Amino acid sequence: MQILLDAGVAIYVAMSVALVVWLGVFIYLMRIDAQAKELKRLVLATNQESTPATPRATVEHRTPHAQ
Amino acid sequence: MAERLALIAKYGLGLAMAGVIYAMFLVVPQYVGLGDAGRIIIVHVPTAWVTSVAFALSAVYSIIYLRTRSPLHDASAVSAAEVGMLFCIFATVTGAIFAEVVWGTFWNWDPRETTILVLLLIYAAYFALRSSIDDGARRRRLSAVYNIFACVTMPFLLFVAPRVADSTLHPNCAFLQGSKCEGVSLDLNGAKISQLGDVVVELKAVDRIGETTRALVEVRMPGLSDIAELAPTLDSTGAAADRPEFPGQSFRMVLIEADPQAGTARVNMQAPGTGLLSNQRTLWVFLASNITFGMLALWIFRIRATILQVSARLHTTEAL
Numbered sequence: 001m002q003i004l005l006d007a008g009v010a011i012y013v014a015m016s017v018a019l020v021v022w023l024g025v026f027i028y029l030m031r032i033d034a035q036a037k038e039l040k041r042l043v044l045a046t047n048q049e050s051t052p053a054t055p056r057a058t059v060e061h062r063t064p065h066a067q
Numbered sequence: 068m069a070e071r072l073a074l075i076a077k078y079g080l081g082l083a084m085a086g087v088i089y090a091m092f093l094v095v096p097q098y099v100g101l102g103d104a105g106r107i108i109i110v111h112v113p114t115a116w117v118t119s120v121a122f123a124l125s126a127v128y129s130i131i132y133l134r135t136r137s138p139l140h141d142a143s144a145v146s147a148a149e150v151g152m153l154f155c156i157f158a159t160v161t162g163a164i165f166a167e168v169v170w171g172t173f174w175n176w177d178p179r180e181t182t183i184l185v186l187l188l189i190y191a192a193y194f195a196l197r198s199s200i201d202d203g204a205r206r207r208r209l210s211a212v213y214n215i216f217a218c219v220t221m222p223f224l225l226f227v228a229p230r231v232a233d234s235t236l237h238p239n240c241a242f243l244q245g246s247k248c249e250g251v252s253l254d255l256n257g258a259k260i261s262q263l264g265d266v267v268v269e270l271k272a273v274d275r276i277g278e279t280t281r282a283l284v285e286v287r288m289p290g291l292s293d294i295a296e297l298a299p300t301l302d303s304t305g306a307a308a309d310r311p312e313f314p315g316q317s318f319r320m321v322l323i324e325a326d327p328q329a330g331t332a333r334v335n336m337q338a339p340g341t342g343l344l345s346n347q348r349t350l351w352v353f354l355a356s357n358i359t360f361g362m363l364a365l366w367i368f369r370i371r372a373t374i375l376q377v378s379a380r381l382h383t384t385e386a387l
Binding site: 011012014015018019022023026029030032033036037039040043044047 | 077081084085088089091092093103366367369370373374376377380381384
């Protein structure tokens with residue numbers, strides 16, 4: 001373990017740790033980004049399905065006293 | 068097509084950040100006095116910039132919310148504030164690590180450290196306010212108003228207050244040439260005691276030895292943990308010559324001007340690393356880091372805003 005802390009090696013160790021941490025964060029962000037998009041798509045689709053139908057009415061013109 | 072471009076941009080960001088990390092450790096050169104600790108500015112300064120932009124963006128969305136009353140804009144305002152808070156914590160932690168390595172302490176209530184802590188508390192109160200109101204519309208309205216006031220304080224706390232302070236250890240004057248960092252004026256016949264950061268300084272003598280002007284200054288470290296006499300000097304051209312180190316610290320005392328006849332001197336602290344960004348390699352890595360962290364913040368903001376907007380839509384649907 002001591003070799004990892006040697007002056008010439010420590011900077012590579014620190015860089016490797018930083019890169020691994022970034023890789024983890026990047027993968028996490030990619031996954032959560034995809035899931036958030038999918039969730040948004042589902043919610044929008046559900047909202048469209050559950051939108052109540054537009055009320056309709058038929059207007060009939062009648063002429064009074066017309067037989 | 069747009070989705071494919073977005074995917075390419077995300078992978079590009081992943082590679083760019085990996086490149087910035089590589090360059091931070093292996094391309095940016097070491098600096099005398101700072102050693103490897105100087106590399107942290109490649110992360111520290113961009114995160115502080117992103118913080119200010121995110122808080123400003125949050126306030127813009129709050130203003131839009133107050134005009135439109137759309138919960139989706141409120142969700143965007145919260146997301147931007149969260150990103151700002153995240154990066155503010157990151158800037159504070161990286162700054163504290165730098166302070167420990169260079170100044171010998173994680174926290175010493177330097178004006179910059181104090182103001183960023185106040186900013187963190189102001190935005191912590193924003194989230195506390197949001198969580199304390201049950202009624203959705205009222206919560207959104209009140210927190211939007213609070214957010215605008217919080218944003219107004221941000222430029223003062225991040226940019227103005229640390230520069231107005233007489234002296235700061237924060238390397239405004241070390242990294243950025245032209246930044247104002249006046250130091251403190253001492254007068255043997257008047258105000259001969261003052262403070263540099265949290266160190267008390269007292270002028271004991273100003274004299275000329277040959278071509279050199281020397282000030283004898285007693286320094287008392289915080290809590291009187293150490294008392295020493297330092298003798299910074301000016302050379303014949305009036306430029307700082309001897310810059311003695313403060314006891315137990317890595318920063319130095321510099322004599323800016325002195326007048327032996329009048330018995331006056333102006334001294335300041337100087338952190339190591341003067342002119343760090345004058346190196347081209349450091350400068351370009353620093354600029355790339357600013358852009359990359361900006362893009363990362365934007366990405367996190369988009370993800371968080373999407374999640375909160377979906378939540379807002381669901382609540383609206385339930386209310387119907």
